Amino acid sequence: MRKEECFYLGKIAKKFSFKGEVLIYLDTDEPELYENLESVFVDHNKHLVPFFIESSSIHKNDFLRVRFEDVNTEEDADALVGNGIYLPLSMLPKLSGNKFYYHEVIGFEIEDQRLGVFGKITSINDSTAQPLFEVLNGEVEILVPMIDHFLVKIDRENKKVIMNLPEGLVEMYL
Secondary structure (H helix, E strand, O other): OOHHHEEEEEEEEEEOOOOOOEEEEEOOOOHHHHOOOOEEEEEEOOEEEEEEEEEEEEEOOOEEEEEEOOOOOHHHHHOOOOOEEEEEHHHOOOOOOOOOOHHHHOOOEEEEOOOEEEEEEEEEEOOOOOOEEEEEEOOEEEEEEOOOOOEEEEEOOOOEEEEOOOOOOOHHHO
16 A cells, blocks of 8 residues: 555554553544544555554544554554554545545646636645645746635536635735
C-alpha cells in the first residue's frame, strides 16, 4: 500500500501499558468511527506496514487505546511511538453537499460567481490559521481562503468549486 492510496488517521502518541498497548491520537472529528478497526498501516521507516489490532477502545475522546498483534512489550511499543497511522482512502466516509476532503478537490477548477473560472486547485495549504486553496492561473499562484461563507457549491460531477469571493481578492494576483 502506498501513501497516495491512503489517508492520515493520526499518530501513535505514547505507550499505555507495560504489555505493549499504545495510545493513537486520532486526527478526526468522529473518533468513534474508528473504534473497531481490524488493522491499520503504520508509517515505519518510510514504509506503510500493516498492523493487526487485537483490541481497541476510545480513550479520552481523541485517543484510541490499541493492542496490536505481536506487540507484547514496552520495547515493542517504544519502537512505534511517533509513527503515523494510515488507512486506505476507500475507508473514508462519503461526504456530500459542501463538505469535502482536501485530497478530493485537488485538480478541480475554481470558479467565482462574478469572474467565472479563474484556475485549478493544485493543493491545499493547511499550515496556516485559515486553510487556503492554492490555485494556479497560468504561471500565477492565487491563494484563496477556504471560508464557508465564500463557498457556494462543491460540484463533484463537473469537478468545480464554486465560490462567491470578495471583490478584489482574485484581481490582486492578476
